[in-house]
Amino acid sequence: MPPTPSAPEAAGLTMARRDLLRVAGATGLWTGLAGLVPAYAQSPAVGAPALASAGGRSIDLAIEAMAFQVDGRLGSAIAMNRTVPGPLIRLREGEDAVLRVTNRLEETSSIHWHGLILPPDMDGVPGVSFAGIRPGETFVYRFPVRQSGTYWCHSHSGGQELLGLYAPLIIDPAGPEPFRYGRDHVVMLSDWSFERPEQLVAHLKKLPSYYNYQQRTVGEFFRDARRDGLAAAVGNRLAWGRMRMDPTDISDLTGATYRFLMNGLAAADNWTGLFRPGEAVRLRLIAAGAMTVFDVRIPGLKMTVVQADGQNVRPVEVDELRIGAGETYDVIVRPGNRAYTLFAETSDRSGYARGTLAPRPGMSAPIPPRRPRPLRTMADMGMEMGGMAMGGAAMGTGAMADAPAAAAGAGGHGGMAMPGTGGGAVPGPGLPGSPPVAHGPDTHGVGNSSVAMVARSRLDEPGTGLGGDGWRVLTYADLRSVEPQPDRREPGRAVELHVTGNMERYMWSFDGRKYSEAPAPIRFRYGERLRLVLVNDTMMEHPIHLHGMWMELENGGGPRQPRKHTVLVKPGERLTVAITADAPGRWAMHCHLLLHMEMGMFRVVEVS
Known part of the structure; x- marks a missing residue:
């Protein structure tokens, strides 16, 4: 099988090998600098306007390089329709989808419709089922929509997903859903680094713990010795040493390089979703982080899980859930007349994405402190x-x-x-x-x-790191x-x-x-x-x-x-x-x- 941009070592991280800031400047794409977020990601957000396909009407999408601003600092991104994340795409079960994707980059790109059941040549994986979208070309995706729920789409070419090429996708059902709600918010969680993808890989190749600033210290050894005894503390260190592994190795890329985003906004930007007190609010949680697992909770508010990966499930009321890269969960909450913090903590506790649910613009709620970073155990090693x-x-x-x-x-x-x-x-x-x-x-x-x-x-x-706080975790x-x-x-x-x-x-x-x-x-x-x-x-x-x-x-x-x-x-x-x-x-x-x-x-x- 020939090398493909979707596959390891075959594609490499081709776009990442360019200086995207130079590309953006040379092509005049500094205008409309991201900060321009799609409608559903604007703060405050009151609903979820979308690009909709109905009755055979097509959706036009464009892939291009842009400058991107996070926490007041300029970076470089690959955007869809000039936003990161891309626009909300809305399809309907039982109809045919027609999506025209134009590649304005200088290299091959692609869009994969994550979780959709469709013909293989429409799946969007270069080298597996189609050739990719060459520079300057427009590829038309056509497929019947045979499901409903919350999904998303992203590039399957090299490091483009890590650089911002992803967007939410909602498929409205042909019939009624088994739950009711009054308002609907997309909550897309992602990660962002100002380092280029090939730099990230080079650092990890040289030192796997390069971004792990939470390794065990001498002070922790003495603490463990007092608690467990000297022999146990020494034996534990020796066991991990023989394996040449680190029990603090939870995530390869951490808050040492990452900013964690909610709908493309950093924590300080405080994405806000509005509601009317007492109404049921549906939150469509989408894990678009390239390298991050998030633990999601809303202090003071129960979440009722009603969908997993776009499929209806029997309602489960929880206080927290873990969402891995690529997964989606739909939850319903019933907030009162105050603000709530929507808190997505990384599984290694090195950072978080944060937003607010509020009845009025300008409100916020306390941000909970990050919990101590967890440690792997011998059970985690299958030992x-x-x-x-x-x-x-x-x-x-x-x-x-x-x-x-x-x-x-x-x-x-x-x-x-x-x-x-x-x-x-x-x-x-x-x-x-x-x-x-x-x-x-x-x-x-x-x-x-x-x-x-x-x-x-x-x-x-x-x-790992969940279940010890006294609340229910999915x-x-x-x-x-x-x-x-x-x-x-x-x-x-x-x-x-x-x-x-x-x-x-x-x-x-x-x-x-x-x-x-x-x-x-x-x-x-x-x-x-x-x-x-x-x-x-x-x-x-x-x-x-x-x-x-x-x-x-x-x-x-x-x-x-x-x-x-x-x-x-x-x-x-x-x-x-x-x-x-x-x-x-x-x-x-x-x-x-x-x-x-x-x-x-x-x-x-x-x-x-």
Whole structure:
């Protein structure tokens, strides 16, 4: 397969290799400097005006380089219709969408319609299903709209998404929704750096902890020794040292380089969404951060989750939720006659995006203090069995090779053959409470620096750094589809993929192989029902996104297990999804942390 701008090492970060400020100046694009935000992102925002496609009417979108201002400082961006984020796009279920995208850059670009079920040549992934949009060309996306809910779109070319090329997308349903609300606000969360993408990668290649300013200190060692005893404190440090890993390694890119934005505005700009006291307000939360996982809460206000990844779910009332890059959640809140802070704290606690919900313009509420940064545990490393930590054994050296093998799949990680590949039993779903599964003898080579010696279901866990504050946090185990899923067949075979990486080299992969080293595409048979088993051998969360088909999260919901297009896989987790391979063609599957995808965590799935 030829190199593509969407794939690691193939595309590189081509636009990032230019000085976009020079491009903007040379082409006269300094005018209309961002600060020009789309209507839904203006502060105060009273609703969500949009570019709408109805009755075959087309939507025109233009991609171009622009100067961009954040916190009073000038940067350079790639914008859609001269705004970051781009304009709100609104489609209707049951109609045909027509979107004319013009590329005004000096290099190939693209738009991927994230989470939409559509023909492969309309999916917008250069090198997989279409050639991309060359400079000066207009590409017309045409596809039937077969779903509804909250989605978004973004570039799938090099580092363009990181540079601002993303926008919200709402699909209005053909019929009534199972919940009611009086007002509707888009809340798009993203991250922004004044460093160019290739600079970010170069720093991480040289020193993986380059942006981690929250590492453990000598003072913390003495504190731990007083609390746990000297031997325990020393043993803990030695165990992490043997693994050459850092328990504070939560995010690759942190507040040391990032500004965190809500609808394109920094915290000091205070995006404000207005409401009438007592009305139900729908917040469409979209995680467009290229490298950031956000923890979202509204102090003093409960959130009722009604959609996940655009799909209706049974209402769940929570105080906080974690949203991985690429995911969306729709929540309904019922605020009183005062202002509330909408607080999106990064999972590593190095920064936050912030906005306000208020009955009148100009109001604000207290900003909660950031919580202490969390620490990874040996359980996060898949190094506990029966409650006993296993020290530094998991080093990718074949330790525990005689343990019961994990169920085998495409990568051949265990001793069981799958149906369709020689017989044997299909491994079970990763339900909450399922027993841990030991890793097989394949340690995935130099592309992987550790293995999760035991992987287990973590669907009922809120995630590292959450759950200790005394309030309810959403978990994947809480989600139930409103309607039963149409395909009730048991999966006939399993495909197992291990999420792997070598942080010292800043390499990311599936089964220890970067995309450039990967074998033939992963093959699904058209019409089959299969189980995708994702085992996270790394110490980081990875939002895994599959194009073109739904993943049904096997969380104990039976026929009401929820549909997802992106699943956030925790460290040391074994997460399973059921897939009906109903979309012929070639489709991308990748980690939605942009630099992880660019550095190798990308594969092609072919349904034939």
